[in-house]
Amino acid sequence: xxxxxxPLFEIFIRAKSGLSHRHVGSLHASDSAMAxxxxxxxxxxxxxxxxxxxxxSKSIAASDPAESSALFEPAEDKxxxxxxxxxxxxxxxxx
Numbered sequence: 001x002x003x004x005x006x007p008l009f010e011i012f013i014r015a016k017s018g019l020s021h022r023h024v025g026s027l028h029a030s031d032s033a034m035a036x037x038x039x040x041x042x043x044x045x046x047x048x049x050x051x052x053x054x055x056x057s058k059s060i061a062a063s064d065p066a067e068s069s070a071l072f073e074p075a076e077d078k079x080x081x082x083x084x085x086x087x088x089x090x091x092x093x094x095x
Contacts, residue, residue: 007056009035013043014051018094021053032056 006028012021024043029035035054043049063071 012053
């Protein structure tokens with residue numbers, strides 16, 4: 001496989017245990033193991049992460065931002081789904 005044929009991978013890094021993974025960038029690699037190795041070298045040089053996800057870009061499905069109102073507005077009339085009725089206990093930093 002020549003380098004131009006390598007698939008594109010989206011890279012997600014989790015900075016600390018208990019936090020969510022965040023998208024940090026994209027890179028080309030021959031397979032997922034190589035993508036994780038390259039992501040480690042490229043995005044966590046200063047020890048910023050505890051976990052790396054490498055997802056082939058073609059495997060990601062995304063909604064169309066132009067259709068966000070049709071997709072998300074039905075939830076607006078269900079106020080019980082919003083955490084406005086709950087009090088966050090003292091000492092809780094991340095939910």
